[in-house]
Amino acid sequence: MKRKYLNASFTNLKMMNKTKHLNRHILFLLLTAAFHQVVQAQHMLLLPAKNQHELTKYVDQYIGTGFHGHVFVGANVPFGAVQLGPANLSEGWDWCSGYHISDSTIVGFQHTHLSGTGIGDLGDISLMPTTGPVIVRKGNVKNMQSGYVSLFSHRDETVRPGYYAVKLKRYNIGVKLTATERVGFHEYTFPKSNDAHILIDLQEGIGWDRPVETSIQQVNATTITGYRFSTGWAKDQRIYFAAVFSKPIKNFSVYDSLTAKTGTALTGKKVKGVLSFVTAEGEKVLVKVGISPVSVGNAMMNIRAEIPGWNFNQVVAEADRKWNEQLEKVTIKTASETQKKVFYTALFHTMIAPSIFNDHNGDYWGTDKKVHPKAAFTNLTTFSLWDTYRALNPLYTLIQPEKVSDIINTMLAIYQQQGKLPVWHLMGNETNTMVGYSAVPVVADAYLKGFKGFDANLAFEAVKASAMRNDRGLKFVKKLGFIPADSTAESVAMGLEYSIDDSGIAAMARKMGKTEDEQYFSKRAQNYHNYFDPKTHFMRARLNENQFRTPFSPFESRHEVGDYTEGNAWQYTWLVPQDVKGLIALQGGEKPFTQKLDSLFVAQGDMGKEKSPDISGLIGQYAHGNEPSHHITYLYAYAGQPWKTAEKVRFVMQNFYTDKPDGIIGNEDVGQMSAWYVLSAIGFYQVDPTSGVYVFGSPLFNESTLKLAAGKTLHVIAKNNSAQNIYIQNASFNGKKFTHSFITYQELAQGGDLVFEMGSKPSASWGIAMGDRP
Known part of the structure; x- marks a missing residue:
């Protein structure tokens, strides 16, 4: 079954809600509804009475x-x-x-x-x-x-x-x-x-x-x-x-x-x-x-x-x-049984992998093709890191703190066995799938958030060694600051991901007092500038210091052989989560930045015959079905327009996550699609993967309670919350007024009460002042 990509503007939401499913087969809908009712009934009958709640x-x-x-x-x-x-x-x-x-x-x-x-x-x-x-x-x-x-x-x-x-x-x-x-x-x-x-x-x-x-x-x-x-x-x-x-x-x-x-x-x-x-x-x-x-x-x-x-x-x-x-690490209060089903299925999907890859006694098979007996940590596999570094791993630092050290120790063991951190690791094998070295932000995020269950010095050695190799376009990054388009496929996507990763290395170096490394990787983290074309205001493939590749269409997507990974210039122009203020400056300031961002959600164009089937869940050119877009809805908060984040996050949650078999708008990608929903439904999302800053969106539930480390709990309350009251009017944290449109990991990890007052219209003041932006 093939479904047309869903496109929408925010001026016709009611029409979208009526028409978004018309392209599905009617027979499929009827059969799905029938078996779903039967299965749900069987499900309830088979559960023991004591488990009904x-x-x-x-x-x-x-x-x-x-x-x-x-x-x-x-x-x-x-x-x-x-x-x-x-x-x-x-x-x-x-x-x-x-x-x-x-x-x-x-x-x-x-x-x-x-x-x-x-x-x-x-x-x-x-x-x-x-x-x-x-x-x-x-x-x-x-x-x-x-x-x-x-x-x-x-x-x-x-x-x-x-x-x-x-x-x-x-x-x-x-x-x-x-x-x-x-x-x-x-x-x-x-x-x-x-x-x-x-x-x-x-x-x-x-x-x-x-x-x-x-x-x-x-x-x-x-x-x-x-x-x-x-x-x-x-x-x-x-x-x-x-x-x-x-x-x-x-x-x-x-x-x-x-x-x-x-x-x-x-x-x-x-x-x-x-x-x-x-x-x-x-x-x-x-x-x-x-x-x-x-x-x-x-x-x-x-x-x-x-x-x-x-x-x-x-x-x-x-x-x-x-x-x-x-x-039970996240409990929610909502009158909607459908929302409960969507949420807990999403939470379930975040815990299928990474999966155990050792025996009961600790023995495991390493990337070096040797048996490693009785390891002191739980060795894991199935690391879809290009996907999961964006939301799944930041979610783990909140509700799976006991898993974080096993994840990092597995990655460090892989580094010692193969000479670099994992890219996409599966069953003791490096597949080298997807661009970037996306284990780096996961390791850096854990270190910067204060996790202690691994060797920090080895961790820095691993992230630096992974970044200083010569394969996968890195020799050009070190020499030129960009990857020439005629040398490497998907060069723009790869270069932008490297800038994100290098930002995490710089942050680790800063905390460790490694001044020279901090300066070097901070400079590399700015390499995203080299892909930005000031004439078109898009991220483009560069042939040399003076020339971008032509012809150019911001809509075109060529799967696996083009300049972008499963996407186009419209989607990749926003892939600078580590320096949103710098991206705003490249676009000419807040007004042109937000105008360009508004355009993303309404732009229409032909992606070409070679477009990736992964580009799904479209609102204009925003593609929620694929991971490089996942942070974009939250960028408005950086420009003092948090209400637009609320509108778009709510729309995505309500339309692209349903309780039907086609209720995930793209590949689940080993938990990432679901992790976006889990975090967003609670009310926040970590845009920069290594900053520890979670940006507020629009909490979906009346209440959410998270079990944190050391027996602490975080209670998120959305007062006056409804399908119409999607905008945060004001907030408080542990009884004190909270005007920021973001909150830090250190604050969240303390636990306590995070309370939002919701309303049907955007607030004229909350989260808008320069000091209140992420």
């Missing part, structure tokens, strides 16, 4: 499974190594997570998934229960009977945090899934059959993922072990597994792709194993699958440590408890 009931994993959300659907615990869920038969961009709401096929239940990425990978260790003749080919859309694929109905699906259930129509098998951090737990309810099977398919993965070497063997009557080495987005992935069954295996056969082999052990490129049983009507067969990046022995150890028994419902309840414990 807990927060997991508001999480709807279907949100983001339509359009281009690419979210994970299945069973996991917060930040767990296991993401156990179904994989559809279909492949393609909208199946990057393995699942899309438009599909009705299942080819297996896999233990690793990505959530919200623009590239497909993982899908390791796929199990599929079947009955009848043994089939080891998954099948295809034109001839599904040729494979083991089964149809399913969303009416027969139940999805909630830590739990997934479905009925496989073809085999009349009921499937229930749950998980701990490193173990997937399956419960299969079979019909009466002399030919009941569980297929372990080590060939199949998601997206780009392809097997390199796979191995399987039967250890005893109830245990299968093996491994899957594969290549894809991450070039050298290694997952070991151990699977323990509640029922003795009657027969175990091995296959090399489609060819049966003798014996009960096999190593090859496309190995598969088939376990066969005789089952009575309604008989349950349970499977515990431990995974490890290190060894089969560690995978078995993970099972013994995390699920020693066979009480499936107990593991489901514990997963639900873990999710509630995390969701």
Whole structure:
């Protein structure tokens, strides 16, 4: 399904609200509404009575499974190594997570998934229960009977945090899934059959993922072990597994792709194993699958440590408890059940990754392709840093302070193993995806906010070393102060991101008393000037010191080969969050700055045939569906017009985040899209990723309470709040009048009461004075 990009001006909001969904398929809408009602009813019935007031009931994993959300659907615990869920038969961009709401096929239940990425990978260790003749080919859309694929109905699906259930129509098998951090737990309810099977398919993965070497063997009557080495987005992935069954295996056969082999052990490129049983009507067969990046022995150890028994419902309840414990870090008061669902689903999405990438004893597989035993920190993976440095990581510093040191220590270990901080790290691999060295603002932000659980000197060494390399256009940054357009694709985006990153290094150096480094990186942080064209007032690709690339259109976007990353000049001209005052000066002052910014939200033009599909959620040329735009609505506050920030932030929250399957306007991007919503709905957003300054927008809820570090709480109250009363009239913090349109991390971390008085018209004074601006 393809949806037209949503464009709007703020003079026709009512019309937009009536027409923004007309381009969706009517049949899809009707089917979605029907299954949503059924699933919600099932969801409520399956929750124990004592849990009716807990927060997991508001999480709807279907949100983001339509359009281009690419979210994970299945069973996991917060930040767990296991993401156990179904994989559809279909492949393609909208199946990057393995699942899309438009599909009705299942080819297996896999233990690793990505959530919200623009590239497909993982899908390791796929199990599929079947009955009848043994089939080891998954099948295809034109001839599904040729494979083991089964149809399913969303009416027969139940999805909630830590739990997934479905009925496989073809085999009349009921499937229930749950998980701990490193173990997937399956419960299969079979019909009466002399030919009941569980297929372990080590060939199949998601997206780009392809097997390199796979191995399987039967250890005893109830245990299968093996491994899957594969290549894809991450070039050298290694997952070991151990699977323990509640029922003795009657027969175990091995296959090399489609060819049966003798014996009960096999190593090859496309190995598969088939376990066969005789089952009575309604008989349950349970499977515990431990995974490890290190060894089969560690995978078995993970099972013994995390699920020693066979009480499936107990593991489901514990997963639900873990999710509630995390969701309770932010509690909200609102009369809208829809808002609760959207908010807690967004909060849920912020805690799928970064995911654990070590064993219960601390062992992990490093970027240096070595086993690092018993690490003192929790090693992590899946760092979508170009996305997450903007909102997700600043959110963690508030409500996930215990995770921050693990994140930084993982990044510093990666630096020691590969010579630079991670760019986009996945399963012990550097993918080098996206522009910038976006771990730098994450490390700098943690240090500048006072986090102590890592080596600060090593952290500075790492950020500096990452910035002083010669690859990815850096030799030109050091020599020229800009990246020539004919040397590197996406040169403008890359150069602007480097300026943001270098600002964070300069701030670290300043706090550490490293004067020479501070001066050097402060100068590099100003390199954004070199891309600004004073004639057009856009950021443009430069060929040399005297010449910009021509011809030029601020609307044009050329995916992966142009001057901008998933965007155009209209969107990238604002990518200076580290020095908004400097950007205002480049535009000629506050009046031309705000006029240009106003124009962004109404400008219309042809982006060209090569535009990126990531450019979605359009209001004029503002693209909320992609991360470089995420700070832009908050820029008005820097020019003394906080009411315009309020208008636009409210519009985005109300129109681009819904409780429908297409309720995320772009790729979820491992939590970033949702983190923007979480912070904005509470009432603020950190524009500069390393300043610790959170700019106020328009709090969506009457009250929000955040659990902070050291047992402190932050209580955000919006008095007289409504859909019409979106403008902050005045504010107070801990009983004192607060005229600033921003608040610092140090203030927020103290906890207390942040109170807003809301109104239906912009305030004539609040946040406008020069000293009250961020």
